Amino acid sequence: MDLVIDGRWIYYPLSGEVINNGRIVIEEKKIIYSGPRGKESDKKAGHEYYNFEKGLVIPGLINAHTHIPMTLQRGISENKSLQTWLQHIWSIEPNLLPEDAYWGTMLGIAEMLAGGTIGFNDQYFYSDQIARAIHETGIKAVLAPSIFFAGNPESNSMEEAFKHAKNVHDKWNGNNNRLYVAFGPHAPYTVGKEWFQTIANEARDRGTNIHTHLNETEYEVNESQKTHSLRPIEWMDKIGVLETINSAAHCVHLSQAERDLLKKYRVNVLHCPKSNAKIGTGIADTPRLLKENINVCLATDGQASNNKLDMFEEMSFEALIHKAVYKDPTVVTSTEVVRMATCNAQTLFPKNCYSGTLLENTRADLTVLDLDSPGTTPVIDPVSHLCYAIGREQVVMTIIDGSIVYQNGKFLTLDITKVKNEAQRVTNRLLETTSSD
Ligand SMILES: [Zn+2]
Incomplete structure (x- = not known):
């Protein structure tokens, strides 16, 4: 379907520019015109036309770190430290069935599409079922099948988990040019040297990369120093795997040497401010990362530690938290925060899959927000609104490719009533089969 989208405002995060009375023309999955309305972009016969009189058009958002079937565990484990929280989660996950992962993913995808998120970067088990849900719903994703042992419901050994990951890569990588597969060794402390090196070699051979968790807690950093006499990222470098890591979730506790390594190997930092706050692990120093030219992408993490997949709330939290920590309102701008949820995420995907820019000749991934509400009136600066006034309830249209x-509240690629019913049903079964904590 070719489309013409007219918006009262169009926001281009790369330049930081907002234009008034803009137009985007979409043909064959791509943006072929993006700019002011004018005769060079007149509506063409055969194009479906939408005019949003109070509409703000932005690039579709990317959630850079998820464990998507964990929608089923929303609210299951509260007020616990990471290590205690993990033990609780790992006592539940072995009871997950493949169909649970499918319905949990469908629910997560519905939540994201309704919130203007058009893609996600995931690390979890049952990637085959997650991939099926992605295939059916039209969302974009990079899946990194989790390769580790604790809590793993589909594999009884590292060998088996690794084999599953390779099968998922064989079967799904490149599907519809919007689903890609990486490898997901969970973290240095759950995987170990030999397996990390084996997985990194396989990723290199296949031309893919690694999505892992790094430096999330002080405990993890201290343990690494005790065991290896090195901090986790230094150790990853020493064993020769850091260059294959494209996605490093958290990076809350970093030394200068580790920041230098992240920059040297162009590792994308996946920043989960709300999850880190909720689990009490601290807050990654993203103003400093940005200053040192390290790419930062914004993410929610899994719903057992957030408990939402809401990128507008994540942007708002990110825009506020560093101002409070630094006691300085200038340390991070709205433009920088919106970039973390859009164009900074380009490098999570293979080239030309996602741009997050709304520029011409890029894939047509758009979110339209209706600002005709009391809480978003008046509109003085739409970019300020994106961080401080807009909520996901303002999303009226989500376009992918x-x-x-x-x-307007309707899902065109999934049956939302069925998804909600099935998600509640499988969660009820999961709770019945898990002894209470
Ligand atoms: Zn995580």
Whole structure:
């Protein structure tokens, strides 16, 4: 379907520019015109036309670190430290069935599409079922099948988990040019040297990369220093795997040497401010990372530690938290925060899959927000609104690769009633089969 989208405002995060009365023309999954309305971009016959009189058009958002079937565990484990929280989660996850992961993913995808998120970067078990849900719903994703042992419901050994990951790569990588597969060794402390090196070699051979958790807690850093006499990222470098890590979730506790290594190997930091706050692990120093030219992407983490997949709330929290920590309102700007949820995420995907820019000749991934509400009136600065006034309830249209997947409360690629019912059903079964904590 070719589309013409007219918006009252169009926001281009790369330049930070907002234009008034803009137009985006979409043909064959791509943006072929993006700019002011004018005769060079007149509506063409055969194009479906939408005019949003109070609409703000932004690039579709990317959630850079998820464990998507964990929608089923939303609210299951509260007020616990990471290590205690993990033990609780790892006591539940072995009871997950493949169909649970499918319904948990469908629910997560529905939540994201309704919130203007058009893609995610995931690390979890049952990637085959997650991939099926992605295939059906039209969302974009990079899946990194989790390769580790604790809590793993589908594999009884590292060998088996690794084999599953390779099978998922064989079967799904490149599917519809919007689903890609990486490898997900969970973390240095759960995987170990030999396996990390084996997985990194396989990733290199296949031309893919690694998505892992690094430096999330002080405990993890201290343990690494005790065991290896090195901090986790230094150790990853020493054993020769850091260059294959494209996605490093958290990076809350970093030394200068580790920041230098992240920069040297162009590792993307996946920043989960709300999850880190909720688990009490601290807050990654993203103003400093940005200053040192390290790429930062914004993410929610899994729903057992957030408990939402809401990138607008994540942007708002990110825009506020560093100002409080630094006691300085200038340390991070709205433009920088919106970039973390859009164009900074380009490098999570293979080239030309996602741009997050709304520029011409890029894939047509758009979110339209209706600002005709009391809480978003008046509109003085739409970029300020993105961080401080807009909520996901303002999303009226979500477009992925030129296809409308969500519009005015309606999901065009999934049956939301069935998804909600099935998600509650499988969660009830999961709770019945798990002894209470
Ligand atoms: Zn995580």
